[in-house]
Amino acid sequence: MGDQAEGLTNNSSETNIESSGNQDELIMAQQRQIEKEISETIPLVGELEAITTLSSEYSTDEVYLSKIKDLVSKYSHIRRTRPDGNCFFRAFSYATLERLLGDKEEFIKFYKLAENSKSILVELGFQQFTVEDFYDTYMEVLKRLADIDNVEAAKKELHTIFNEQGYSDYMVVYLRLLTSAQLQKEQDFYSCFIEGNRTVADFCHQEVEPMYKDSDHIHIMAACSALNTGVRVSYMDRGTGTTVTQHDLPEGCIPTVHLLYRPTHYDILYV
Amino acid sequence: MAGSALRRLMAEYRQLTLNPPEGILAGPINEENFFEWEALITGPEGTCFEGGVFPAKLTFPPDYPLSPPKMQFTCDMFHPNIYSDGRVCISILHAPGDDPMGYESSAERWSPVQSVEKILLSVVSMLAEPNDESGANVDAAKMWRENRDEFYSIAEKIVRKTLGIPI
Numbered sequence: 001m002g003d004q005a006e007g008l009t010n011n012s013s014e015t016n017i018e019s020s021g022n023q024d025e026l027i028m029a030q031q032r033q034i035e036k037e038i039s040e041t042i043p044l045v046g047e048l049e050a051i052t053t054l055s056s057e058y059s060t061d062e063v064y065l066s067k068i069k070d071l072v073s074k075y076s077h078i079r080r081t082r083p084d085g086n087c088f089f090r091a092f093s094y095a096t097l098e099r100l101l102g103d104k105e106e107f108i109k110f111y112k113l114a115e116n117s118k119s120i121l122v123e124l125g126f127q128q129f130t131v132e133d134f135y136d137t138y139m140e141v142l143k144r145l146a147d148i149d150n151v152e153a154a155k156k157e158l159h160t161i162f163n164e165q166g167y168s169d170y171m172v173v174y175l176r177l178l179t180s181a182q183l184q185k186e187q188d189f190y191s192c193f194i195e196g197n198r199t200v201a202d203f204c205h206q207e208v209e210p211m212y213k214d215s216d217h218i219h220i221m222a223a224c225s226a227l228n229t230g231v232r233v234s235y236m237d238r239g240t241g242t243t244v245t246q247h248d249l250p251e252g253c254i255p256t257v258h259l260l261y262r263p264t265h266y267d268i269l270y271v
Numbered sequence: 272m273a274g275s276a277l278r279r280l281m282a283e284y285r286q287l288t289l290n291p292p293e294g295i296l297a298g299p300i301n302e303e304n305f306f307e308w309e310a311l312i313t314g315p316e317g318t319c320f321e322g323g324v325f326p327a328k329l330t331f332p333p334d335y336p337l338s339p340p341k342m343q344f345t346c347d348m349f350h351p352n353i354y355s356d357g358r359v360c361i362s363i364l365h366a367p368g369d370d371p372m373g374y375e376s377s378a379e380r381w382s383p384v385q386s387v388e389k390i391l392l393s394v395v396s397m398l399a400e401p402n403d404e405s406g407a408n409v410d411a412a413k414m415w416r417e418n419r420d421e422f423y424s425i426a427e428k429i430v431r432k433t434l435g436i437p438i
Binding site: 126166 | 283337380386
């Protein structure tokens with residue numbers, strides 16, 4: 001199309017430019033629409049399902065089936081999350097809070113950590129009015145959960161909250177911001193994991209703070225340290241071997257949250 | 272949570288009114304509807320757009336600030352990064368991965384901790400330093416590259432027009 005446009009008069013080439021600009025936007029809009037339709041068939045955070053239900057997704061794939069067998073020997077249940085690029089943050093946030101609901105003392109410690117987090121963000125240079133609403137929503141959710149005495153009722157409330165798009169997304173944003181803050185606070189350490197010429201701050205602005213950006217190892221390390229929580233990730237892909245590969249983050253921790261990773265997606269696992 | 276978008280937009284409006292950045296005015300067109308704003312941007316000093324006062328419209332999505340607003344100049348504009356219908360095409364108005372123009376990977380992108388103020392400041396620097404690599408208006412990009420004097424003379428006409436001075 002570039003070649004054709006060369007010889008055209010000013011006027012018609014301008015029409016051309018316009019339509020090409022609009023076409024790009026139309027393609028993006030269509031792509032977003034397709035992604036939206038796919039993802040909306042899956043709840044933000046699903047119900048608890050038996051781990052064996054995974055087998056039905058891979059009925060003819062020997063590699064996966066043997067790995068699922070290994071997974072079944074380690075875990076009893078899985079909770080699926082919507083594959084929208086926020087799955088790690090949503091899964092990690094949900095699983096952390098779900099565990100804390102069963103441990104009053106730990107919950108109070110976590111509450112205090114969260115309560116002090118806004119001033120850390122502001123000290124790091126985040127503008128107060130941009131973090132305020134996310135912080136307020138995060139604290140509102142913690143308060144709502146703390147006010148429920150019955151553990152099962154509190155878990156039910158957590159599930160409801162995480163399936164309300166507005167609340168759920170604000171919880172995701174706030175964990176993204178806490179993760180970004182952690183990376184920037186310890187940038188000497190994390191800078192070794194960032195490829196190319198990007199600074200840790202650039203990386204945070206482009207890969208951590210925006211919604212729908214997928215998470216990598218480095219996001220998980222920083223999120224664990226921000227929430228002071230250990231996680232065990234079971235990696236399941238078509239690679240060689242008959243067992244899933246497990247990593248504890250931070251290394252050597254006693255994991256309290258368990259996640260399943262399949263290429264580009266995280267779900268929650270239960271022992 | 273349209274309520275959250277509204278709360279955030281009100282906070283941003285307050286912020287912009289209390290601490291207005293130099294050369295920029297912005298706010299809702301009508302306080303009944305906080306999702307449509309008008310902005311007035313003064314052409315940066317020492318550039319061909321100096322002295323002009325350029326009106327633009329900002330349209331916010333219901334899930335703002337998770338998604339960015341759209342921005343469109345409502346006056347005549349001739350600039351490599353502005354479509355001929357006035358729509359502004361700069362990286363901060365797009366989330367990462369969403370890039371029709373193939374912005375550099377280091378370019379600033381939209382995230383929920385960006386703001387109207389950051390967008391408008393980016394637009395001021397865009398006026399001062401057009402990016403002819405990502406041309407929304409190919410004719411303007413070509414002229415900026417190859418015939419700077421003609422570009423300046425068109426810019427001057429646009430500036431005069433925004434001030435209501437006969438061309």
